[in-house]
Amino acid sequence: MVNTDYLVIGSGIAGLTFSVKIAEKFPDRKVIVVTKANEDESNTKYAQGGVAVVLDKEKDSFKKHIKDTLIAGDGLCKEDVVKLVIKEGPKRLKELLLWGANFDVNDSGKFDLGKEGGHSEYRVVHHKDITGYEIERALLARVHQLPNITILSHHFAIDLVTNHHLKNYESETLSCFGAYIFNQNTGEIFTIKANNTLLATGGIGCVYGHTTNPVIATGDGIAMAYRAKARIKDMEFVQFHPTALYEEQGESAFLISEAVRGFGAHLRNKKGHRFMPDYDERAELASRDIVSQSIDSELKKSGEPHVYLDCTHLDIEAFKNHFPNIYNKCLERHINIETDWIPVVPASHYLCGGIKVNKKGKTTINNLFACGECTRTGLHGANRLASNSLLEALVYAHNVYKYHSKRESEPTDVIIPDWNDEGTTIPEEHILIQHNLKQLQALMRNYVGIVRSNKRLKRAIKHLDLIYHEVEELYKESKITTSLCELRNMINVSHLIIRQSLDRKENKGGYYNVDNVKK
Incomplete structure (x- = not known):
């Protein structure tokens, strides 16, 4: 049995942001971060686009960003949540900068803001085409400076511990007391008893196989919360990224960022026809649901396995500067974007629903909180606006922190039974x-x-x-x-x-x- 004040399951932007804030606020309180792969392996690491934040007050405004988000969400966003998240954006970005995250600037020294599908203005703060990787780097560097945070890499959270696991525990309120943890290196299963548990376990892309997500995105937090009887909502809204690099074997796909279309790339079918203007007046800059459905329609009509993204008319030197990772990955696949079209196909990318939480990140289970992609906050509604996900994770991690910053970390005196695997055998098949x-x-x-x-x-x-x-x-x-x-x-x-x-x-x-x- 291991005891902690805060158990954080997941080491992406949501989990690490909360961990840093709470550890800085309470140096005497213990934070344990459990992550099933390397400490830096998360959906955050692979986020290419950036963080959507209103910074250029002359051209942009909170009102415009709110409107864009509501349009993308197709009437199902919670407007009060949208306003909260967007207005908090600049403050949360400042914190990332203080922790050492670097973002691209232009010749005048201001942020080099990008524009993506569904956005009416340039407002996406980015670091080349590896923004998530840079944020993850900065957060982990800060985490390692805080002695009261312990990261348990290669540890898998099997199940949450709730009233159902306890003998002679009578309460009308369903509560969480920690989790059963599997040490993947030793095979040991032990209990982490926590005063508070935060699920920050990311997405579900691997459910579809063809996905832009890493192999760890298997919906663990949502499934654990579901088995623990937490409320799960809006799971039908799976966002497919329109432009993943087509791979014949169809495994995890490399993402060709939305920002490439924002940069001016055109979608074409096999005949060379630029088809997006046939479906939406915004053409390639329509929201992801429309672009994905349009590509799906083209593929059904043609019987082809993919369409193409044409960058050949763009300033290639500027492209290489903005998207070096994408440029090099294409070259590895023998695609020279200066002369070749990139074969692309929609792939599972982001879940707009998940564990239902309020503005404080509280789930419907006592002492269980959640933030990041595993949650349904109401921000995204029926479809996420590009680059709003990292923003949401930052804001909700802060909201969970703010709630805990005003509370005592009260230990419980419950006795949690050990994990029982009596009579089980190692699966040979x-x-x-x-x-x-x-x-x-x-x-x-x-x-x-x-x-x-x-x-x-x-x-x-x-x-x-x-x-x-x-x-x-x-x-x-x-x-x-x-x-x-x-x-x-x-x-x-x-x-x-x-x-x-x-x-x-x-x-x-x-x-x-x-x-x-x-x-």
């Missing part, structure tokens, strides 16, 4: 896990993708039930492995996406069901 994983990902791509139908969703539920029962049986009889736990979590997440998709009777933002179209 690892092939079963991989087989079910591939089946699950194909199911989600084919039945629960960009364009859905009630018939496909109902078929998906039937197929998912078969996978669920097989994996649950394997879970009960096997000793814990990370791959088995991740698969179990992805099945829970898939169930939530499908069920909440069936419940939605109106197409909004990133959700499109052919049966909801009025004929």
